[in-house]
Amino acid sequence: AQLEESGGGSVPAGASLRLSCVTGGGNLFTTWNMAWFRQPPGQEREAIAAITWGDEKTYYSDSVKGRFTISRDNAKSTVYLEMNSLKPEDTAKYFCAKSAVWGTASFPEGRFWDSWGQGTQVSVSS
Numbered sequence: 281a282q283l284e285e286s287g288g289g290s291v292p293a294g295a296s297l298r299l300s301c302v303t304g305g306g307n308l309f310t311t312w313n314m315a316w317f318r319q320p321p322g323q324e325r326e327a328i329a330a331i332t333w334g335d336e337k338t339y340y341s342d343s344v345k346g347r348f349t350i351s352r353d354n355a356k357s358t359v360y361l362e363m364n365s366l367k368p369e370d371t372a373k374y375f376c377a378k379s380a381v382w383g384t385a386s387f388p389e390g391r392f393w394d395s396w397g398q399g400t401q402v403s404v405s406s
Contacts, residue, residue, distance in 0.1 A: 281378060286302075287400060288374060290404075292404070299316070299402075300359075301314070301361075302358050303358065303376075311333050312333055314378055315330035315387065316361045317374070317377060317393075318374045318402075320371060327387050328348065330386065331351065361376075370402060371402060374399060374402055377393035377397075
């Protein structure tokens with residue numbers, strides 16, 4: 281599957297951004313769990329938000345809970361990440377990922393995600 285992120289940019293602290301991830305999944309998209317990961321400079325990639333297929337249950341890391349919202353539009357095969365109250369520590373490259381499998385290790389451990397986009401850069405200045 282092809283995943284393409286967009287919506288990143290350079291913003292001041294406190295600003296908002298909305299990231300989009302368009303997939304080539306078509307009808308298959310409705311059966312994919314989707315997630316957003318980020319990788320700050322010099323650090324490992326971490327899972328920050330996920331949304332399951334069907335019941336669309338959402339999961340968030342403690343670092344973004346209450347500020348970020350993940351959502352999906354099955355008609356557009358697209359997943360979004362609404363980011364509010366951005367902080368300098370949110371600076372990272374953001375990736376979306378998909379998985380047809382969901383298990384206890386899916387989030388926040390980040391296992392079972394099998395396709396990734398190229399990422400979009402988010403830079404937050406203080």
